[in-house]
Amino acid sequence: MEIAIQHNDFSVADEIAKLEQDNVDDGATVTFTGRVRAQNNQQNVTGLFLEHYPEMTEKMLTDIIKQARSKWQISKVRVIHRVGHLSLGDNIVFVGVTSRHRTDAFASAEFIMDFLKVKAPFWKKETTEQGEKWLDAKASDHQKASNWE
Template structure:
């Protein structure tokens, strides 16, 4: 049974448990690629105190399902798991998890990168940082857009 898990949640996730789910009873895939994004203490030269993420319920899940389908059309993949958190997150907390399995490593690496590039520039999440200079909304960086454009 192929897993296609999309979760948008406030609560933290257990990285090891998520990897276990991707690998459980999976004897066909030789590659497991994961990515975890965390809240940094600095962005664009400012000290960050915490991060707040908003999203559009319903639309967000639909968009993440769509990117998962696109990844499956481009590469031969087994399991896909995407978790994205929202709400107020402290420094060091996990924001996002992307996990992909495939028979061969190149497909898994490419798909995981493709999914993350999409999340950075196109997913309906809005990020606001509390910095030493006050609150500010975070926009996708030019480099993030360039990376996404390569697909």
């Protein structure tokens, strides 16, 4: 399966091993892991809560991966996104791509992550020392995604 939306944590090492298992054709594996950080917008973060719309989210992620496959020669793709309550340092998202060549692997992984940030229907509520607030995609996230078009 290329896509997993889950409450449970994942092992980055295990996910890389799955991408590389029995894969002698690809010379490149590129991964990105996003984690809950301690500060955002000059505020101390204490946790994060993520929601999603299941059918819509999986369809959008599938579409993003299809777009990446149409632009680059990539083989294996794995996207994991967690939902529910997360603590500082917890994994949020994993994007892994294999390809024969690094250029396609790097570009496609960045493309997938950029579009996931602005197109996939995930909603994030950040808990800080000042209270809770829902987060929107940043203008810089939208700009990065628009650079691919």
